[in-house]
Amino acid sequence: MNFLNASLLPALISLLISVKCIDCDITLSVHDVSLKVDHNATVQLILNGTGTEDRLHFVVQHGDIAEVVPSDVVLTAEVTNITVIAKSAGRTQIYANSTNNSTNVGDVYLRVTVYLVDVLDTVSTAIGWLYFVAWSVSFYPQIYINWSRKSVVGLNFDFLVLNIVGFTLYSIFNLGLYYIPEIKEEYSNRYPRGLNPVQVNDIFFAVHATAASLITIFQCFIYEREGQRVSTTARAILGFFGLFILISIVLSATAVIHWLDFLYYCSYVKLTITLIKYIPQAYMNYKRKSTVGWSIGNILLDFTGGILSMLQMILNSYNYDDWVSIFGDPTKFGLGLFSVAFDIFFILQHYVFYRHTQYIMS
Incomplete structure (x- = not known):
């Protein structure tokens, strides 16, 4: 018995030291x-x-x-x-x-x-709030023009349905990553020293954009629309996205992938929609040779928000010597630039190409 105690003593001491450190x-x-x-x-x-x-x-x-x-x-x-x-x-x-x-x-x-510079940090924060306000307010000129005309003729329905799907998925991504404990824990495990990328203003913007898009869609049911409908092409694209999201939900529910991955897939679909959603409206304006019914106020505010967003990225890159965030991972900057380019095209359609054209409803 004494031999047994003697042989166990070093192991017990080692265990106590380990427990002592774990308790720290x-x-x-x-x-x-x-x-x-x-x-x-x-x-x-x-x-x-x-x-x-x-x-x-x-x-x-x-x-x-x-x-x-x-x-x-x-x-x-x-x-x-x-x-x-x-x-x-x-x-x-x-x-x-x-x-x-x-x-x-x-x-x-x-x-x-x-x-590098104190004031640039303050300027960057101010710019962030300015483009947040510009993007948030940008939905209302279209809602107002629909109400004042009692018509949605000139507003492309493909753009509307792509917009509502995109912002709904963006809301799901933000709400899930900010509020659901299991997903937050998975993000923390995957990126143990990373910050949660979703902030309260992201949630407000996404949910507000979804609500504003729903109001615009509701207007399409109660105002004159001149036979406009969602195109077969848009239905096919949305059907593909819907199937992709449904498969992702099934894979997440059966633990094949994590729910965090499902949220990322939602964000990828949102990014894809951002790349294509302006095309139907631009083509419709071209066919009608008119921008009547399509709010230029929406475009001007979106353009302002996009320019300010890219300006903030450039200021931050200079102030933090972090140019790789733009040139090394150009997705966010590229999307902003793409949206601004479409806004410029819409401005040209409204003020240059079709400024003397008045589309007559049949």
Whole structure:
């Protein structure tokens, strides 16, 4: 019995040390730091629970952007101050390695943003709110013109149905990723140091756009429409999208894919719709040689929002030295540019090509 106890003693000691480290809850007072070049900020390393002699080593993803002092910390105090020093513009992540593999350092990370000019950050925020307002208000000129004319002649129904489907899927994506705990947990597991990309204003815009589109569609049922209907081509496209979404739902429900993947598929369909939804209206204007019934106010506000959105991306890229966000991943910038190009074409149709044409309803 004594031999057995002696042989188990080292294992018991090892187990107690492991439990002691696991019981240590290590975190940082903040996970996001924004600094101007050559400035610094103090962040607290907080140790909850039993102390340990474990040592942490901080690793900076891009050492030319930021530095941590001290870079090594012994976990003996409940609170230890560390200093983050901004060296050059950009974005980087800081995380920690532990000398004890049993210590959980998953919550010890920082997302650091270093900018060049203070005022550009403020200007960028103001621009963000301006284009948010412009895009949100852009639905109402069309609603008003339909009401004042008591007619939707000139408003393409293919554009409307593509728009409502796109904004509905965009709403599903935003609401799911912001409110559903299981999906938020999956996103956190997949991107442990990533920020949730959905903000409250994204939800408001998507839901508001869906509601405004529904009002416009309702107007199509109560006002003169001169026999207009959704085309066979649009029905086929929407049928394909519907089948794709239905298959995605089935795969998610049977755990073949995650619900987070389903939300991403919804966003991909929304992006595709954004690329094609303006074409039916532009072609209809061309056939009628008129823009009567199609609100130019909608286009001017959409154009304003698109220009401001791209301007914000350019300002942020300069201020954070992050040009790769535009040229390395051009999807968002390209979509904005594509929408602005169509807006310019609509403006030319309205003010140049068909400015003297008045379409007469039969």
